[in-house]
Amino acid sequence: MLLSRPFTSTILSALLLACDSGPAAKPEPAKAEVAKVSAADTPLSAAARAPAVITAPAVDLAALKAALVRVHGAGQQVRIERGVEQVAKLWRPEDGDLAAFVTEFFIADPAVLDATFKRFMAVFEQIEGHTHEIGREVRRASDVDVGPLLAVDPLLAAYDPGARLIEDLFTTKVGFVVLLNFPLTTLAERDEHGAAYSRRQWAELRLAGRFGRRVPGEVRQAVTKASAEADRYVSQYNLWMHHLVNARGERLFPPGLRLISHWNLRDELKGRYGDPEGLARQRLIVTVMERIVTQTIPAAVIDNPRVDWDPVTNAVTAAPADSVEADAPARAVSLDGAREDDVRYAQLLAQFHAARREDPHVPAAPNAIARSFEIGRELPEARVKALLEQVLGSPLVPRVAAVIAGRVGRKLEPMDLWYPGFKASGAPPEAELDARTRARYPDAQAFAAGLPELLTGLGFAPTRARWLAEHIRVDPSRGAGHAMQAVRRGDFARLRTRVGAGGMDYKGYNIAVHELGHNVEQVFSLEAVDQTLLAGVPNNAFTEALAFVFQARDLGLLGLERPDAASERERVLNDFWQTWEIAGVALVDVGAWHWMYAHPDASPAELREAVVGIARETWDRYYAPVLGGQGTPLLGIYSHMISYPLYLSDYPLGHLIAFQIEEHLQKSGALGAEFERMSSFGSVTPDVWMTHATGAPVSAEPLLRATEAALAAL
Numbered sequence: 159m160l161l162s163r164p165f166t167s168t169i170l171s172a173l174l175l176a177c178d179s180g181p182a183a184k185p186e187p188a189k190a191e192v193a194k195v196s197a198a199d200t201p202l203s204a205a206a207r208a209p210a211v212i213t214a215p216a217v218d219l220a221a222l223k224a225a226l227v228r229v230h231g232a233g234q235q236v237r238i239e240r241g242v243e244q245v246a247k248l249w250r251p252e253d254g255d256l257a258a259f260v261t262e263f264f265i266a267d268p269a270v271l272d273a274t275f276k277r278f279m280a281v282f283e284q285i286e287g288h289t290h291e292i293g294r295e296v297r298r299a300s301d302v303d304v305g306p307l308l309a310v311d312p313l314l315a316a317y318d319p320g321a322r323l324i325e326d327l328f329t330t331k332v333g334f335v336v337l338l339n340f341p342l343t344t345l346a347e348r349d350e351h352g353a354a355y356s357r358r359q360w361a362e363l364r365l366a367g368r369f370g371r372r373v374p375g376e377v378r379q380a381v382t383k384a385s386a387e388a389d390r391y392v393s394q395y396n397l398w399m400h401h402l403v404n405a406r407g408e409r410l411f412p413p414g415l416r417l418i419s420h421w422n423l424r425d426e427l428k429g430r431y432g433d434p435e436g437l438a439r440q441r442l443i444v445t446v447m448e449r450i451v452t453q454t455i456p457a458a459v460i461d462n463p464r465v466d467w468d469p470v471t472n473a474v475t476a477a478p479a480d481s482v483e484a485d486a487p488a489r490a491v492s493l494d495g496a497r498e499d500d501v502r503y504a505q506l507l508a509q510f511h512a513a514r515r516e517d518p519h520v521p522a523a524p525n526a527i528a529r530s531f532e533i534g535r536e537l538p539e540a541r542v543k544a545l546l547e548q549v550l551g552s553p554l555v556p557r558v559a560a561v562i563a564g565r566v567g568r569k570l571e572p573m574d575l576w577y578p579g580f581k582a583s584g585a586p587p588e589a590e591l592d593a594r595t596r597a598r599y600p601d602a603q604a605f606a607a608g609l610p611e612l613l614t615g616l617g618f619a620p621t622r623a624r625w626l627a628e629h630i631r632v633d634p635s636r637g638a639g640h641a642m643q644a645v646r647r648g649d650f651a652r653l654r655t656r657v658g659a660g661g662m663d664y665k666g667y668n669i670a671v672h673e674l675g676h677n678v679e680q681v682f683s684l685e686a687v688d689q690t691l692l693a694g695v696p697n698n699a700f701t702e703a704l705a706f707v708f709q710a711r712d713l714g715l716l717g718l719e720r721p722d723a724a725s726e727r728e729r730v731l732n733d734f735w736q737t738w739e740i741a742g743v744a745l746v747d748v749g750a751w752h753w754m755y756a757h758p759d760a761s762p763a764e765l766r767e768a769v770v771g772i773a774r775e776t777w778d779r780y781y782a783p784v785l786g787g788q789g790t791p792l793l794g795i796y797s798h799m800i801s802y803p804l805y806l807s808d809y810p811l812g813h814l815i816a817f818q819i820e821e822h823l824q825k826s827g828a829l830g831a832e833f834e835r836m837s838s839f840g841s842v843t844p845d846v847w848m849t850h851a852t853g854a855p856v857s858a859e860p861l862l863r864a865t866e867a868a869l870a871a872l
């Protein structure tokens with residue numbers, strides 16, 4: 159997991175890419191997005207007093223621009239027109255006299271402009287770097303194992319010193335000086351001209367990009383509230399599996415098994431492939447999922463082990479007293495079978511209505527879909543869609559499906575969307591691996607001391623390995639582990655790793671090596687990048703891909719054989735199938751948002767019908783030909799759709815980017831030098847970054863090539 163890259167260009171991307179799958183890896187909203195703004199913090203409802211986009215009405219912008227051109231000359235006309243427009247779009251009446259401001263702060267003299275740019279770069283590194291450190295330190299007791307938590311620690315962890323930073327920079331006019339003198343660009347402009355931009359131009363765009371939106375506190379609060387409510391809804395959506403009954407009244411699942419939708423339901427389904435009675439159980443889980451999506455699930459059965467439910471007939475009966483779990487929550491025994499009544503879609507609509515309030519405050523990306531793709535990922539929606547459709551419609555799909563059908567020995571069904579059977583073979587037993595890692599790393603300090611050796615083992619030159627290790631601090635973590643970057647030079651990247659009393663077990667080691675990949679990228683992309691305004695990587699999928707490069711080599715670093723060719727083929731096929739699966743889910747997610755923007759006054763019931771329709775259409779087009787199940791709404795089951803909307807596209811993109819980077823590294827053979835060359839390029843757009851890194855823009859080809867090769871060698 160990667161924690162907190164709050165002030166780079168990805169500040170606006172709503173979510174972090176989770177490092178692994180499963181319920182524990184639910185993506186978390188980035189801090190900047192979830193920061194709670196108390197009512198007292200916000201100026202008295204500016205939006206209530208003025209129209210959504212607030213431009214000081216008295217100012218004649220054309221006259222103002224003409225006056226500035228008269229002062230500074232026609233050579234400055236383009237800069238003046240652009241700068242004044244950029245300021246005017248976000249200026250509010252309480253900001254004062256717009257004309258006086260632009261007259262005083264427009265900079266025509268190139269030497270002064272250059273000095274101002276450099277001042278901003280230096281000062282922003284300090285503001286953002288120290289703010290980040292404060293944020294890190296208030297969370298320290300929550301993140302790092304420093305002994306028992308105090309009652310106040312969660313309160314401290316919820317404090318986000320960066321929450322009001324951008325607004326403060328606007329009210330002090332610093333943000334407006336940036337907007338008056340440096341260019342905001344759209345993604346389309348960056349895509350068209352990005353390859354030809356100088357490094358300085360990139361840095362100027364990133365500087366201005368920090369001020370591309372100015373969202374009033376109460377609007378941010380509404381977004382946070384809707385998101386928190388959706389998250390609460392999703393996090394309590396459990397099914398008590400012992401209380402699912404079939405037509406004969408049999409219980410197919412053991413007592414006590416309480417599964418959250420969709421994560422645990424999906425993982426239970428995956429885990430039933432080896433089970434001789436698995437098929438009936440898997441089919442039942444699919445039916446449950448379909449009923450959740452269509453909202454035909456009886457409301458009384460949600461998180462309620464006091465009733466039994468036959469998902470096929472939808473009959474609800476009182477659970478016999480001796481079947482009710484001891485830890486059953488207090489719930490009413492309602493047997494009327496009344497359906498959930500579209501709560502799922504009411505939650506999604508609430509997210510939409512909150513997000514829509516942001517639209518007028520982000521001139522460059524005036525709807526949530528554009529913000530997600532053009533600001534968050536910096537890949538246009540059309541391009542992402544084309545990449546996903548390339549995988550979805552690939553002729554490799556039926557070929558991989560045939561391999562799966564051969565292995566399961568039957569015709570494929572919708573549940574095989576989650577087939578988990580491509581697995582590495584021949585790895586040493588986990589106990590043997592545990593013994594090795596425990597002996598080598600008895601505590602976090604031992605892992606810290608071993609960093610240079612790990613890094614030279616990966617292919618970094620000894621001096622570079624020592625330099626990297628000097629920029630990383632290792633802390634014992636409370637959770638499974640995470641990486642946290644530094645945001646100013648002189649600070650340290652943090653590797654948080656969990657080490658048990660008996661030393662670091664293999665699982666912990668595997669995660670720590672992944673986190674080290676993040677840290678090394680973070681050190682290069684801050685300390686070795688030429689302009690600190692460009693620190694970072696294009697988006698989270700890139701740092702995840704770079705972390706996987708390290709993680710995939712963890713056995714070799716222990717002095718063991720790397721996975722053999724057969725295991726490598728299994729890994730490729732597994733990734734292909736997962737990418738194919740989640741690509742369709744992502745299309746449904748995006749499709750739902752387009753529908754909401756086209757039908758802003760829709761009721762939850764209408765939204766339900768629309769989402770079910772989009773899910774069915776997507777299934778029938780791409781999945782039914784290989785998995786059957788014509789018309790199933792299964793693709794609508796992901797909880798992210800409700801609680802972290804527009805996030806799901808990051809998963810398939812992450813797979814594509816990881817394959818592209820890995821393919822290049824395997825070809826080049828010089829991991830240390832190439833890793834440094836890639837990661838020190840900084841936060842440009844994904845295509846410019848990838849072209850510099852691998853010679854080609856972001857592409858699905860490397861994954862498809864690897865899959866083709868794996869199939870050919872089977």
Ligand SMILES: [Zn+2]
Pocket residue numbers: 159160176177672676702705
């Ligand atoms: Zn990660």
